[in-house]
Amino acid sequence: MSVHSEIKKVTTHTLQEMKNTGRKITMLTGYDFSMARIIDTAGIDVILVGDSASNVMAGHETTLPITLDQMIYHASSVVRAVNRALVVVDMPFGSYQGNSKEALSSAIRIMKESGGHSVKMEGGIEIIESIKRILTAGIPVMGHLGLTPQSIYKFGTYVVRAKEEEEANRLIEDAKALEAAGCFAIVLEKIPAHLAKLVAETVQIPIIGIGAGNGVDGQVLVVHDMLGINNEFSPRFLRKYNNLYEQMMKAFQEYISDVQSGDFPNEKEQY
């Protein structure tokens, strides 16, 4: 029996069971093989191949420029690393909005070419037709409400969403619509904690929060942020579990100094 066959893989059903039995769901982003291998081995439930790759991997200011081909490249690298986690792949901006046929063919490309297990889409009632069409092909869909970075030019800012009653009510209706359409889970980004808790209590499917407080069914963070690789990003919701910026800087500077001084490689480090 191979080692892999003993591992119980996380599925969309596992996540629903976790919500039903009150076990919190853990999710982190991942974009490449090496990082995804560590995250999966650590025991994470879900790896999100987020379109935040556009920011943290490619250096763009927003998530808008990343392409379907680039998402497929990142997702296939992650899938090759993963033995246990459920892999969710973000559908990039422009690959699903406004045209449900195109949405379906984008989702099919992601599933076929990357081997990912599901897709994530930003938006509520306005994208329901695309979500339903993708679901008819048997592709699981995770929703994403609240701060939806693909609409940054509509919002104009990354501040907390749905603080006012009207937007909060709309978000609750959107969450109900996503559940009714058949989404297996929803990410809620940067909304008041009491609203996120209310949504998690209103719908039966798992709610995974980022900057949405502790009353939800699970949490997600961008892996580069929680590792402290980017020392310029410190929003209130982020807990940094390391300061890799400083540790990596130290390692790089020591290497430069060792090469320059002739200390590296020494006699034991050569043939």
Ligand code: KIV
């Ligand atoms: O792209 C991403 O990293 C995301 C998370 C912030 C949820 O969508």
